[in-house]
Amino acid sequence: MNDTATTQTDWTQSDVLKAPTEICWQFDYEISQQKLLNLYKKAKQHQWDADEQLDWSIEIDPSQPIIDQNAHLFLRLPFFQRLPKAQRDTFAAHSTAQLLSQFLHGEQGALMTASVLTHAVPDYDAKLYCATQAMDEARHVEVYERYVRKLAITYPISPWLKELIDATLAADHYAKVMVGMNMVVEGLALAAFHNMRRTTTCPLLRSITEYVLRDESRHVAFGNVYLRETIAQMHPDEREDVAQFAFEAVKGMADAQGGPDGKGQRKADPGFMKVLEHCGIELHDFLQALQEAGAAGINFKLPPGHVHSFRDLMMPALVRVGAVTERSRALYAQAGIPVWDDVSVLESMEDADTGDIVFPE
Numbered sequence: 272m273n274d275t276a277t278t279q280t281d282w283t284q285s286d287v288l289k290a291p292t293e294i295c296w297q298f299d300y301e302i303s304q305q306k307l308l309n310l311y312k313k314a315k316q317h318q319w320d321a322d323e324q325l326d327w328s329i330e331i332d333p334s335q336p337i338i339d340q341n342a343h344l345f346l347r348l349p350f351f352q353r354l355p356k357a358q359r360d361t362f363a364a365h366s367t368a369q370l371l372s373q374f375l376h377g378e379q380g381a382l383m384t385a386s387v388l389t390h391a392v393p394d395y396d397a398k399l400y401c402a403t404q405a406m407d408e409a410r411h412v413e414v415y416e417r418y419v420r421k422l423a424i425t426y427p428i429s430p431w432l433k434e435l436i437d438a439t440l441a442a443d444h445y446a447k448v449m450v451g452m453n454m455v456v457e458g459l460a461l462a463a464f465h466n467m468r469r470t471t472t473c474p475l476l477r478s479i480t481e482y483v484l485r486d487e488s489r490h491v492a493f494g495n496v497y498l499r500e501t502i503a504q505m506h507p508d509e510r511e512d513v514a515q516f517a518f519e520a521v522k523g524m525a526d527a528q529g530g531p532d533g534k535g536q537r538k539a540d541p542g543f544m545k546v547l548e549h550c551g552i553e554l555h556d557f558l559q560a561l562q563e564a565g566a567a568g569i570n571f572k573l574p575p576g577h578v579h580s581f582r583d584l585m586m587p588a589l590v591r592v593g594a595v596t597e598r599s600r601a602l603y604a605q606a607g608i609p610v611w612d613d614v615s616v617l618e619s620m621e622d623a624d625t626g627d628i629v630f631p632e
């Protein structure tokens with residue numbers, strides 16, 4: 272099955288940007304922070320090969336759902352329950368494929384930001400670490416490309432994700448690249464991977480996500496560990512510039528996700544429109560279904576014990592590294608985005624030697 276979702280507009284065209292970050296040689300070869308060296312060592316020890324560790328012989332039927340339908344945000348809605356099973360299955364398959372395509376495209380973005388950071392960061396141990404992240408991301412692109420190819424359904428990158436990664440790649444300082452990728456995009460990805468690992472019914476996808484999640488938690492840890500020192504040493508104007516970038520990245524992400532709690536209106540996403548179109552669901556009916564669910568008191572609250580990445584991990588980490596200033600707090604307030612700064616959940620999940628974030632099973 273080669274789906275029509277792949278044959279559209281010009282999103283498949285390659286795209287060229289200029290990266291204005293500095294390229295920094297470092298000849299002192301000094302260790303700037305023990306935690307960074309620990310993170311580098313851990314990254315070396317935890318390398319894995321997708322050919323060796325994953326069972327690619329597992330068959331996948333692209334027309335069948337690959338996630339537990341009871342855990343699917345939309346499929347629990349009365350509207351979807353009323354649909355014929357075949358239509359529900361098609362929606363489950365395509366909406367998951369749409370999400371996996373975002374994983375794939377996001378991983379390519381991460382491969383490029385990690386490469387930018389390798390040349391831009393001024394510290395020797397940070398360079399070593401960034402090289403391991405570039406290799407991790409290459410592997411992630413490889414595994415999601417292979418998996419998406421098995422599904423034979425590819426969707427375009429969501430405009431908000433492309434805009435955020437482009438702004439990150441085109442940022443003029445490595446601190447902004449780290450805020451955009453290691454803290455915001457990867458902070459969001461951590462939760463998405465964690466969720467996918469828990470809800471997928473496909474053993475291959477579960478294994479892939481398990482391995483990827485382990486790498487990603489180091490990537491977020493790197494942002495959290497290294498940025499704190501970097502921002503602390505910045506001139507106040509430079510710090511404000513990073514804080515502004517962080518605010519815009521968070522706001523772009525929050526707007527696309529239906530606000531910080533996910534309850535607001537989401538921006539229309541051409542890929543998701545394509546999912547609805549493919550499944551024969553009118554946008555109007557879909558939006559009405561969401562309203563109907565809201566009126567019936569069905570909410571999208573996370574199950575108990577689930578970590579809310581935005582509130583518990585991303586925002587407290589941004590505050591802790593100094594990427595939220597008094598001035599930018601006012602911007603968050605204006606935008607209706609709470610500045611959660613309680614680090615207790617974040618710190619309870621961090622490894623003391625590396626800052627690596629460990630998710631509960």
Ligand SMILES: [Fe+2]
Pocket residue numbers: 378381407408411483487
């Ligand atoms: Fe990745």
Ligand SMILES: [Fe+2]
Pocket residue numbers: 381408457486487490
């Ligand atoms: Fe990553």
